[in-house]
Amino acid sequence: MTDTDFPGIAKRRAEILSDLAGLSETPPTLVAVTKTQPDGALEEILAAGQRVFGENRVQEAYAHWADRRADYPDLELRLIGPLQSNKSEDAVRLFDVIETLDRPKLCRELAKAEEKTGQKRQYLIQVNTGEEPQKAGVAPDGVEELLRTARDQGLEVVGLMCIPPVEEPAGPHFALLAKIAHRLGLTQLSMGMSADYDIGARFGATHVRVGSALFGPRDYTA
Numbered sequence: 001m002t003d004t005d006f007p008g009i010a011k012r013r014a015e016i017l018s019d020l021a022g023l024s025e026t027p028p029t030l031v032a033v034t035k036t037q038p039d040g041a042l043e044e045i046l047a048a049g050q051r052v053f054g055e056n057r058v059q060e061a062y063a064h065w066a067d068r069r070a071d072y073p074d075l076e077l078r079l080i081g082p083l084q085s086n087k088s089e090d091a092v093r094l095f096d097v098i099e100t101l102d103r104p105k106l107c108r109e110l111a112k113a114e115e116k117t118g119q120k121r122q123y124l125i126q127v128n129t130g131e132e133p134q135k136a137g138v139a140p141d142g143v144e145e146l147l148r149t150a151r152d153q154g155l156e157v158v159g160l161m162c163i164p165p166v167e168e169p170a171g172p173h174f175a176l177l178a179k180i181a182h183r184l185g186l187t188q189l190s191m192g193m194s195a196d197y198d199i200g201a202r203f204g205a206t207h208v209r210v211g212s213a214l215f216g217p218r219d220y221t222a
């Protein structure tokens with residue numbers, strides 16, 4: 001991406017926000033996914049007023065945000081990529097919300113990290129709605145048990161997140177996620193990306209995670 005692309009970011013953000021406002025009475029929060037983005041793109045979207053960001057990798061998130069936090073105290077940082085348990089403490093220090101809770105061991109490590117750092121964070125459970133073997137997330141019938149484990153460890157779980165299989169329509173997956181969340185009394189629903197944030201909004205997403213539709217195509221898949 002060249003510098004001349006940056007001015008388009010504010011315009012695309014405004015268009016996406018307007019789309020979202022037209023789709024739902026309570027439009028989802030736009031989470032701008034900044035993985036692989038250069039500093040110029042971050043500065044441009046901050047200047048446009050964006051404050052909620054999603055990152056896939058703990059290390060890259062530090063490079064992007066550790067220093068900028070001081071200038072933007074109202075930032076909200078959300079981890080949307082898989083978390084190795086040995087990075088739990090780093091993740092708890094930086095992120096406000098971790099969307100990818102998916103196994104008991106991670107619950108234990110995050111609880112330890114909260115205790116050590118004195119920081120309480122919020123969590124979403126990632127659900128593998130398509131039950132794809134290679135994908136992170138707990139199977140739909142395992143959500144309740146993981147929720148219990150997380151709460152036993154003192155973690156504040158507020159919602160669910162999913163990434164539907166690429167080759168399937170997203171709607172049924174979002175409907176399933178919403179149904180499980182409703183049954184368990186969880187309020188946050190992180191579902192919908194560049195290709196399907198409109199569908200997410202229609203199915204009751206509270207957060208949509210949008211990268212390429214804001215910033216243009218990434219140089220490589222992260």
Ligand SMILES: *Cc1c(COP(=O)(O)O)cnc(C)c1O
Nearest residue numbers: 033080193194209210211212213
């Ligand atoms: C990269 C990523 C996104 C954003 O993807 P786009 O298709 O570029 O909008 C959303 N969610 C997760 C979990 C991602 O890894």
